[in-house]
Amino acid sequence: MLGVFFCGSVCQLKKKLSTAPGEAETGRAFNRYDERLLEDFAVYCGLALQTVQTVQRIEYQRASQDVTQEVLSYHLTAAQEEIRALQEAEIPSAQSLRILDFSFSDFGLSEDSTAQATVRMFLDLNLVQDFNIAYKCLCQWVLSVRRGYRSNVPYHNWSHGLSTAQCMFAMVMSTDQLQSNLSRLEVLALMIATLNHDLDHRGVSNSYIERTQQPLAQLYGTSSLEHHHYDMCLFILNNPGSQILSGLCPDDYRTVLPMIEKAILATDLAVYMERRAEFFELGQRGMRWEEDRHRDLLRSMLMTASDIAAITKPWHIQKRTAKLVTSEFFAQGDREKEEFNIKPADMMNRDNSTRLPHMQVNYIDGMCHPLYQTLSGMFDSCSPLLEGLMRNREKWMLLAETGEEGEEEE
Ligand SMILES: [Zn+2]
Structure with a gap:
């Protein structure tokens, strides 16, 4: 045997x-x-x-992934009545929604109004007309993006996505140089990117995701969250009924997607810190619109300027937003203390809550001021952002020094 x-x-x-023929008998x-x-x-x-076995395993995983995507697609798609209601609603003007103002905040706006404000931005930028976006499709896409944000996250939720898009809208609408020099595709990419840039944010930072070895960190390595936001954005853009890019010619489609991806990845502040020196130099030497690299850099910086614009808002909005941001940061810090027994970074450490005004002043000086100063140097129309920032700096400084806020200015 x-x-x-x-x-x-x-x-x-x-x-x-x-035995075979000719084979010796061996026993x-x-x-x-x-x-x-x-x-x-x-x-x-x-x-x-x-x-x-490998093929069977791959087929099983693919089927399992298809089921997950089907579930995700279902949960991201609004009910038909909700889509119809937005489609049939009379969309208020930009003036009445105040979306042309840099001081805009969605605090106090109804859920319906936030969706209508988004539709209004796409209409007023002529994106619907220029890119043959079916109106129902736009409505469904907007509602899907809103559903793509987690409502239990204090700061990085739909409200932040909308506010970021609104700041980009206000900058483009009020700045002639942007209107005349940015291509239609660039405007479309920036609007989609701002609205989608924090999709499915979990209220924790990239470093936390890496430290806890979440699957997202395994997938991407760096800028894990931002890659995920882009993937979610793409998922919604491909979801039946939400394909607002389906009217683009193949060349435009191939151009716009990488633009959206780069713009979303640019909202990682680590990426901003790496690239900003080159942009500040551009601010000194002047922008050459024919240079792709200059345009790309400008788009990235416009993304950051929109993303962190809460710091430029009127004091009562800034104060309320700072509270939301810190409650999200402190919750992460608490988890870090509990799970890893480590001292969290200052801004995430609840024990530092009384130092918030100091930290805000440092954040303004180190992170925000050089950006808004450069932008308002390049485009006069963006100076309200810098002025708002400096007013808030004074308030935080006063709080840091005296513990008092002073009088509220309207
Ligand atoms: Zn953001």
Whole structure:
């Protein structure tokens, strides 16, 4: 009897009846040649079985992924009545929604009004007309993006996505140089990117995701969250009924997607810090619109300026937003203390809450001021952002020094 074990199975040959012609009688049923033949056969069988098992595993994973995507697609799609209500609603003007103002806040706006404000931005920028976006499709897409934000996250939720898009809208609408020099595709990419840039944010930072070895960190390595926001954005853009880019010609489609991706990735503040020196230099030397690199850099900086614009808002909005941001940061800090027994970074450490005004002043000076100063130097129309920032700096400074806020200015 001769046997070989392969790939979890046993192959066995029993009782050879006679020796082959010319083969010497050895007294053994199987000779060395038989053994080699069986071993080689077993290797091939093993490989074949392994391949079948791998294919089965991949097919199973693909089916499982399809089911997950189907569930996600279902949850991201608003009910038909909700889509119809937005589609049939009379969309208020930009003036009445105050979305042309840098001081805009969605605090106090109803859920319906936030969706209508988004539709209004796409209408007033002529994106619906220029890119043949079916109106119902736009409505469904807006409602899907809103659903794509987690409502239990204090700061990085739909309200922040909308506010970021509104700041980009206000900058583009009020700045002639942007209107005349940015291509239609760039405007479309920036609006989609701002509205989608924090989709499915979990209220924790990239460093927390990396430290806790979440699957997102395994997938992307760096800028994990931002890559995920883009993937979610793409998922919604491909979701049946929400395909607002389906009217674009193939060339435009191929151009706009990487633009959206880069713009979303630019909202990682680590990326902003890496690239900003080059932009500040551009602010000194002047922008050359024919240079792709300059345009790309400008788009990235416009993304950051929109993303962190809460710091430029009127004091009562800034104060309320700072509270939301800190409650999200402190919750992460609490988890870090509990899970890793480490002292969180200052801004995430609840024990530092009384130092918030100091930290805000440092944040303004280190992170925000150089950006808004450069932008308002390049585009006069953006100076309200810098002025708002400096007013808030004074308030935070006063709070840091005296513990008093002073009078509220309207
Ligand atoms: Zn953001």
